[in-house]
Amino acid sequence: MTLHVGMDIGGTKTDAVVVDAEGRVLHRHVLPSGHGDDAVVAKAVAAVAHVCEAAGIAPSEAASIGVGIPGLVLDGVVSHAQNLGITRLDLASALEKAWGVRPVVDNDVNAGAVGAWVAADGGLRSIAYLNLGTGLAAGLVLDGKVWRGARGAAGEIGHVSVDPHGPLGPDDLPGGLETYASGSGIALQAGGEAATDVLARADSDPDAAAIRDGLFYGVATAVRLLVLTLDVEEVILGGGLTRMGEPLLEGARRVIRGWERTSRVLASVDLTARIRVLDPETPVAALGAAMRGAGRG
Numbered sequence: 663m664t665l666h667v668g669m670d671i672g673g674t675k676t677d678a679v680v681v682d683a684e685g686r687v688l689h690r691h692v693l694p695s696g697h698g699d700d701a702v703v704a705k706a707v708a709a710v711a712h713v714c715e716a717a718g719i720a721p722s723e724a725a726s727i728g729v730g731i732p733g734l735v736l737d738g739v740v741s742h743a744q745n746l747g748i749t750r751l752d753l754a755s756a757l758e759k760a761w762g763v764r765p766v767v768d769n770d771v772n773a774g775a776v777g778a779w780v781a782a783d784g785g786l787r788s789i790a791y792l793n794l795g796t797g798l799a800a801g802l803v804l805d806g807k808v809w810r811g812a813r814g815a816a817g818e819i820g821h822v823s824v825d826p827h828g829p830l831g832p833d834d835l836p837g838g839l840e841t842y843a844s845g846s847g848i849a850l851q852a853g854g855e856a857a858t859d860v861l862a863r864a865d866s867d868p869d870a871a872a873i874r875d876g877l878f879y880g881v882a883t884a885v886r887l888l889v890l891t892l893d894v895e896e897v898i899l900g901g902g903l904t905r906m907g908e909p910l911l912e913g914a915r916r917v918i919r920g921w922e923r924t925s926r927v928l929a930s931v932d933l934t935a936r937i938r939v940l941d942p943e944t945p946v947a948a949l950g951a952a953m954r955g956a957g958r959g
Contacts (some may be wrong), residue, residue: 673745678709689716727765728955730773771936775801776959778949795901798840842880860870
């Protein structure tokens with residue numbers, strides 16, 4: 663059986679998987695992420711060693727290895743992954759020394775887009791993966807290939823300001839999508855309170871309810887932006903905030919239906935039918951990293 667290894671190095675956890683050629687996850691192991699160059703590499707090596715042992719192979723025996731990581735990634739070199747304490751790290755070379763094979767390294771949201779595309783399993787040619795996590799960004803698969811743009815900024819829609827009078831974000835923009843629809847943005851609006859706590863009391867607290875309504879508005883606006891600019895077949899939602907499940911999807915659709923009642927143009931593009939939420943337990947970025955290593959996307 664052909665086996666591929668994939669790993670998602672996140673700000674809090676390092677998630678490693680072994681998958682088959684079709685992208686079915688056969689083995690998985692999660693460790694807390696390291697902080698700083700040496701610790702990040704050490705945790706990555708440990709996670710892959712564990713998952714490969716479960717599969718009965720050495721890393722060098724895998725058909726390919728792919729890695730997803732935050733930050734700017736160019737030719738295996740990672741820059742400005744602040745949550746991991748990385749300023750500049752030649753991650754591909756460091757891991758090649760440990761494994762004897764050079765991995766394919768990509769940005770984590772791009773890896774997530776490929777993982778979402780594979781997990782959706784609907785024969786789609788174009789999707790946007792809207793990651794609602796600590797931050798907000800979209801990974802794009804267009805005609806079966808990841809689209810990064812001219813300078814790697816494609817999908818960085820968290821920095822699009824949609825309300826000039828909205829809350830000020832960490833990028834000093836008012837009303838940015840990331841401020842409305844990310845964990846860090848919700849915490850910022852709530853004075854530092856964790857997003858999960860804010861959303862948990864939204865049914866009984868008017869201030870929390872207003873922040874939750876802003877989340878629905880932000881997700882709906884991001885979907886509208888992605889569909890009207892790229893006409894993707896689906897916008898697939900992932901990331902920690904999707905643990906809300908159906909209430910998140912229905913909240914965003916409620917906002918969209920309000921627009922559709924007053925705009926025949928928006929009604930004609932059928933935004934509500936183009937949104938999907940993946941199972942939050944799916945290791946999307948690790949799966950996508952494995953598929954990137956295998957040459958998909």
